Amino acid sequence: MAEPSVKPTPLLKDELDIVIPTIRNLDFLEMWRPFFQSYHLIIVQDGDPSKTIRVPEGFDYELYNRNDINRILGPKASCISFKDSACRCFGFMVSKKKYIFTIDDDCFVAKDPSGKEINALEQHIKNLLSPSTPTFFNTLYDPYREGADFVRGYPFSLREGVITAVSHGLWLNIPDYDAPTQLVKPLERNTRYVDAVLTIPKGTLFPMCGMNLGFQRELIGPAMYFGLMGDGQPIGRYDDMWAGWCVKVICDHLGYGVKTGLPYIWHSKASNPFVNLKKEYNGIFWQEEAIPFFQSVSLPKDCTTVQKCYIELSKQVKEKLGKVDPYFNKLADAMVTWIEAWNELNSAEGNTVKLPAKGAAK
Amino acid sequence: MAEPSVKPTPLLKDELDIVIPTIRNLDFLEMWRPFFQSYHLIIVQDGDPSKTIRVPEGFDYELYNRNDINRILGPKASCISFKDSACRCFGFMVSKKKYIFTIDDDCFVAKDPSGKEINALEQHIKNLLSPSTPTFFNTLYDPYREGADFVRGYPFSLREGVITAVSHGLWLNIPDYDAPTQLVKPLERNTRYVDAVLTIPKGTLFPMCGMNLGFQRELIGPAMYFGLMGDGQPIGRYDDMWAGWCVKVICDHLGYGVKTGLPYIWHSKASNPFVNLKKEYNGIFWQEEAIPFFQSVSLPKDCTTVQKCYIELSKQVKEKLGKVDPYFNKLADAMVTWIEAWNELNSAEGNTVKLPAKGAAK
Numbered sequence: 001m002a003e004p005s006v007k008p009t010p011l012l013k014d015e016l017d018i019v020i021p022t023i024r025n026l027d028f029l030e031m032w033r034p035f036f037q038s039y040h041l042i043i044v045q046d047g048d049p050s051k052t053i054r055v056p057e058g059f060d061y062e063l064y065n066r067n068d069i070n071r072i073l074g075p076k077a078s079c080i081s082f083k084d085s086a087c088r089c090f091g092f093m094v095s096k097k098k099y100i101f102t103i104d105d106d107c108f109v110a111k112d113p114s115g116k117e118i119n120a121l122e123q124h125i126k127n128l129l130s131p132s133t134p135t136f137f138n139t140l141y142d143p144y145r146e147g148a149d150f151v152r153g154y155p156f157s158l159r160e161g162v163i164t165a166v167s168h169g170l171w172l173n174i175p176d177y178d179a180p181t182q183l184v185k186p187l188e189r190n191t192r193y194v195d196a197v198l199t200i201p202k203g204t205l206f207p208m209c210g211m212n213l214g215f216q217r218e219l220i221g222p223a224m225y226f227g228l229m230g231d232g233q234p235i236g237r238y239d240d241m242w243a244g245w246c247v248k249v250i251c252d253h254l255g256y257g258v259k260t261g262l263p264y265i266w267h268s269k270a271s272n273p274f275v276n277l278k279k280e281y282n283g284i285f286w287q288e289e290a291i292p293f294f295q296s297v298s299l300p301k302d303c304t305t306v307q308k309c310y311i312e313l314s315k316q317v318k319e320k321l322g323k324v325d326p327y328f329n330k331l332a333d334a335m336v337t338w339i340e341a342w343n344e345l346n347s348a349e350g351n352t353v354k355l356p357a358k359g360a361a362k
Numbered sequence: 363m364a365e366p367s368v369k370p371t372p373l374l375k376d377e378l379d380i381v382i383p384t385i386r387n388l389d390f391l392e393m394w395r396p397f398f399q400s401y402h403l404i405i406v407q408d409g410d411p412s413k414t415i416r417v418p419e420g421f422d423y424e425l426y427n428r429n430d431i432n433r434i435l436g437p438k439a440s441c442i443s444f445k446d447s448a449c450r451c452f453g454f455m456v457s458k459k460k461y462i463f464t465i466d467d468d469c470f471v472a473k474d475p476s477g478k479e480i481n482a483l484e485q486h487i488k489n490l491l492s493p494s495t496p497t498f499f500n501t502l503y504d505p506y507r508e509g510a511d512f513v514r515g516y517p518f519s520l521r522e523g524v525i526t527a528v529s530h531g532l533w534l535n536i537p538d539y540d541a542p543t544q545l546v547k548p549l550e551r552n553t554r555y556v557d558a559v560l561t562i563p564k565g566t567l568f569p570m571c572g573m574n575l576g577f578q579r580e581l582i583g584p585a586m587y588f589g590l591m592g593d594g595q596p597i598g599r600y601d602d603m604w605a606g607w608c609v610k611v612i613c614d615h616l617g618y619g620v621k622t623g624l625p626y627i628w629h630s631k632a633s634n635p636f637v638n639l640k641k642e643y644n645g646i647f648w649q650e651e652a653i654p655f656f657q658s659v660s661l662p663k664d665c666t667t668v669q670k671c672y673i674e675l676s677k678q679v680k681e682k683l684g685k686v687d688p689y690f691n692k693l694a695d696a697m698v699t700w701i702e703a704w705n706e707l708n709s710a711e712g713n714t715v716k717l718p719a720k721g722a723a724k
Contacts, residue, residue, distance in 0.1 A: 170502070178512075
């Protein structure tokens with residue numbers, strides 16, 4: 001029992017890409033250098049392509065701006081958001097790696113209660129490489145962690161767990177609140193370090209935040225679509241939420257696990273609550289319809305791949321949420337385009353077409 | 363949002379009973395004196411009635427031994443386990459209070475990471491008096507705690523939460539492992555203080571441990587039956603598990619919440635794994651059938667009270683688990699007897715019959 005936790009964590013240097021939506025903050029990569037430098041970075045620039053993103057010496061990276069996205073995807077580029085960090089999902093699509101870690105440029109290295117800097121990436125890898133337990137709750141949290149196990153009464157037949165597809169990390173300092181809560185509690189900071197990783201049970205949805213997120217791209221990548229947000233769209237700040245609802249429903253259907261908890265990053269800056277309110281207000285209404293939809297959605301048995309699940313979801317979105325707002329019809333179409341683009345870029349042929357996108361400008 | 367957490371915790375001194383199954387350890391009450399002395403204790407002696415339990419000066423208590431149980435319940439006493447801590451549920455039945463806290467006599471006061479003694483009872487009260495959130499997962503754990511709230515993407519319509527019926531606390535030092543895990547990991551100690559309380563989502567079962575448990579007796583008491591364990595029964599150490607499966611299914615049906623996490627107690631002593639294995643081995647088989655049964659059980663809409671739910675459950679137990687082992691037929695009958703006894707003792711008439719049971723021997 002709990003054997004995997006004792007082994008040293010593999011670093012997966014050739015199997016993981018770090019995807020970052022734009023880097024406005026020059027300190028960001030310097031701060032993460034000890035942890036990120038040996039990984040390949042994919043930077044997806046969310047705004048004006050004429051602006052230059054400066055990447056410090058010594059990092060191995062690809063940088064994609066809007067012109068690159070348009071060139072690579074052609075008309076299918078319409079499914080990638082513009083002027084919004086939702087564009088990060090383009091990076092998931094062009095990656096060739098098994099694992100992805102994605103992080104925002106206002107997220108810095110956090111410290112644990114002993115004052116030690118937290119290697120967030122290492123913890124995500126630990127989470128992803130140890131199983132999940134979605135069908136029965138373990139009261140001592142992740143049973144595969146060192147010093148923990150399954151408690152009395154946990155069925156032995158379930159102790160192998162299932163493959164973990166997603167590792168959702170948390171944030172110290174500025175919590176990930178919506179605009180109304182930001183407005184009401186401008187001074188609230190998250191100072192509570194909860195030393196736990198846990199599986200979100202099967203059948204339960206959660207608000208997935210894209211700030212500090214790891215996942216198995218090969219397993220669940222095609223469901224990690226961040227939707228149509230930002231410029232020209234009636235909604236923002238629901239990109240990761242949308243992805244989270246879709247991913248969770250599909251993981252539940254395919255028998256994969258989703259973990260949340262450690263690792264923490266230090267979220268340095270609260271975004272402007274007034275701007276956020278403008279982006280969010282449609283989402284605040286729509287989620288009251290969208291969440292019950294996802295809670296009751298059922299995928300047929302012949303949906304045996306993520307792509308099939310996602311296409312089926314897009315149909316049901318159109319059918320059930322199209323009446324909430326025409327936006328959902330557009331989104332349902334974009335979901336299909338996204339899968340088409342994913343399949344193109346991830347076929348044997350697509351792999352040769354796709355590279356070199358812009359190349360690693362060192 | 364999160365308003366309740368700021369208020370001082372009510373102590374509920376006249377509304378809560380502490381139920382303890384036997385006290386073998388003289389230090390136990392001395393250690394808890396600062397926290398327990400102003401509450402009423404109900405001690406249920408699990409073994410030989412001729413043995414005397416010594417209660418230190420200054421505690422207000424009732425003590426029930428087997429003779430008392432037989433006298434009070436008559437033939438219905440058959441539903442209360444003998445020579446097993448499962449007998450504690452008799453204390454739930456004779457209590458007149460709204461809330462119950464039950465604890466084992468090998469559980470001592472734990473310390474938080476700052477070295478401060480943990481008032482477990484106060485934390486249970488906090489948990490029970492603040493709502494639960496069973497239908498959507500909040501990634502910053504209990505949104506009603508001070509310094510926390512609902513995160514971005516949490517539907518506003520669900521932020522009132524639901525009434526919390528159960529508060530399940532955890533254990534530092536000796537973890538609550540089954541016999542096989544005890545045998546394999548004799549030296550494992552739980553040293554991880556996880557500073558979290560969370561709602562176990564709707565539709566998810568958990569292994570409820572009776573060592574450190576608070577609940578709303580008035581809401582869910584009739585489902586807190588600890589089954590037939592110990593002397594004369596083919597199984598032990600599944601009393602709290604059984605109660606947990608029944609309680610969770612009924613809470614889900616009636617729309618109540620179940621929380622787990624804080625408070626910790628210090629579990630001082632591992633029970634003998636060889637003895638435990640003998641008690642557990644049938645349960646280890648049977649839980650593989652019982653848990654899927656509880657996972658798929660469905661209660662009809664007209665089950666609007668805990669009693670109705672429980673009687674319905676007993677029927678389904680007989681129908682579905684009776685074929686696993688004849689023990690479940692006996693248990694199903696005992697479930698009905700338990701409800702009959704509960705109703706008798708908790709009717710207007712029962713209340714006068716029941717007291718004085720033995721009286722508070724000071």
